[in-house]
Amino acid sequence: MKKLKYMPIDSDYTELLEKEMAKDNSRVIFFSFSGEPQLEESNGKIKKIKDIKDEGSFLLFDNGDMVRLDRIVVINGIPGPAYDEYDAYALAPLTCKAGYDESMCK
Numbered sequence: 001m002k003k004l005k006y007m008p009i010d011s012d013y014t015e016l017l018e019k020e021m022a023k024d025n026s027r028v029i030f031f032s033f034s035g036e037p038q039l040e041e042s043n044g045k046i047k048k049i050k051d052i053k054d055e056g057s058f059l060l061f062d063n064g065d066m067v068r069l070d071r072i073v074v075i076n077g078i079p080g081p082a083y084d085e086y087d088a089y090a091l092a093p094l095t096c097k098a099g100y101d102e103s104m105c106k
Contacts, residue, residue: 003033006056007070009081014049017059020075021046028059031071031082042067 020026024045032040042065049069051057058066072080 003055004071006068007081009057009069013069013081016078017046017049017069017075020078021048023076026061026076027074028067028072028076028080029074030067030080031073031085037085039073 025043026046028042029039030042032038042059042061042063044061044063044065047060047062049057050060050066055068057069059069059072060066070081073082073085074080
């Protein structure tokens with residue numbers, strides 16, 4: 001699957017990430033790149049934020065994990081940049097469409 005284009009995140013969120021980097025351990029839930037939306041988790045000490053040309057900005061963990069910032073759903077219980085996307089998937093079954101086309105809503 002082709003990776004989604006990196007969407008820059010709000011500077012307020014960057015400040016939050018820098019505060020979370022000061023902690024000894026962080027838990028991040030994020031969307032991975034697969035054919036279907038899939039959540040993954042990383043736990044550990046965040047070492048730094050690294051910008052990779054043509055790919056985006058990533059959290060680098062001491063365990064070797066790399067998490068793209070715009071794909072973070074939750075970090076230490078705080079909603080991340082991809083939380084709204086996650087919320088939309090969670091609420092989809094409650095809409096009249098529920099995965100079907102609009103003709104099913106009549």
